[in-house]
Amino acid sequence: MIEAMQELTSRLWFPGARWHIGDLAWGLRQHTGREHEWPTKVWRSGGEVVAWGWAELPGHLNLQAVDEQWAGEVLDWFASVTEPEGVVVSSAEPHLIRAVEARGFVQEDGPFFLHLVRDLEALPDPETPCHPVTDVAGRVRAHREAFYPSRVTEESYRGVQGTWPYRRELDVVAEKDGETAAYCLAWLDEARKAALIEPVGTVPDHRGRGLARDVCLAALHTARDLGAEIATVSPRGDDAWPIPARLYRSLGFTQVARTVHYRVGRG
Template sequence: MRREEYAGPVALRAMQSLASRVFPQAGWRHSGDLAWAAASAVSAPDATPTAVWSTGDTTVAWGWLESPEELTIQVDPAYPDLAGEVLAWAQRATDAARLSVTIGAHETHLTSALAAHGFVQGNDKPFFACLSRPLTDLPPLYTLPEGYRIRPQRDAADVIERAAVHRAVWNSPHITAERHAAMREVWPYRSEFDLVAFSPEGKAVAYCQGWYDEVSGVGLFEPVGTAAEHRRRGLSRAVGAALLHAFAAAGGGLATVSPRGDAGYLIPKLVYESLGFQTMSRTRTYTKAFRRSGTPAGN
């Protein structure tokens, strides 16, 4: 067994290779979700260390401190004892007063290690619903309002438009055209799954970015959005249905998405359910407070 440590998600492909092998049976982060998280991260790499465990050329576990207080973890169920090693590494690698770990409720091979290391499940945070649907018996391609059209990104002008609508939807000023263009170079991005809805005036007003992992045959929706002034016109559902058909045409067998599942923000989940997605799991967050010098545990 070998462990390698990095400043930032340098070994992203190694991390993704584990997701390709075991998702969604283990883990709730698709390889495309990891690509999106790495490409959209705002923290400096030395503030977001990673560690990867491998046997031979096969990745069997990894941990990523996406922030000093937030650990993302994935462990091959065939190597459950590595969960404790990942947690021990993360606790050494952060100087935060507390550390949170979010896992899928179905990842029972991680819960005993979390308890053994003093992590406590919380109920006070929003959670994500893990939805999926087979890529058979798909919904129809919906008729758009007059003048609207859906197509994949094609050129630099589309990149600028796509980044702009993302900023408008999510108030994310760090998603610039340059950052979005760089993300397009990260596996498993393919432009035919990055669908954009354009208004009659030719402005990008909605999008559904898809990530298709040809290793697992699983496609992911992430991210998805519609500009406020163009909502309630069926655009989110229409672009989502178009992406399902694109995944199926590529040979995919399953589509997944992880919207908020709590009552605070249910509309996206309802849209996905209208496209045939069903809940397969949900996330649970575990937190541990540390006694750091000058900081009492629990503060």
């Protein structure tokens, strides 16, 4: 299922797209045992994938579709598997916005994500030595500390590592006192020459020392060596969680779009 979803996601990717193939790999594999909460479906036409829907129960929908009509199919399926509550799309995907609004969803304020991009031509060098992950347990521990509380486990992380297009050389860490202090996982869509950063973390004791900046730069250098021409990242854009966006803007990322959040219209 994930491969079919990624096929469409790669075909439709552009700067500002809501989904990159790495988002699907990370999003669907970072936790184990949640399949029953995540009904998914893929639609095909003429031998090609034309839409996918990924419901996060109880009532949230992720979707991608080639046009408004197929997006409508996904929304109808969503309403058949659960009581719809909310849908998120990118501001740069007007066909999805039209489909969602035609089904009576209304925009809501609140937390949202930015779609930031950076071309990879002129990249500063990291100052801290960084290297691909070797200590999986330490890497998972660092993630759990950075994103406390987190449901990522060594088992789920091994699942991430086994999911296309994971590459260990793009899973970069910096160590302090022999322990993983910061990490950046990048994902490369070779067909689009586009890298995604997802996720980045620094353990609380080592924050504010440039480590996140350096692991990101190291991962971006490797992505460029592997053929990437552009990188994308989607941090929170609202004032409740502002630091990651500051990090990426300080690395030269600029905004091309943002997420738009819809709730089911009442009455």
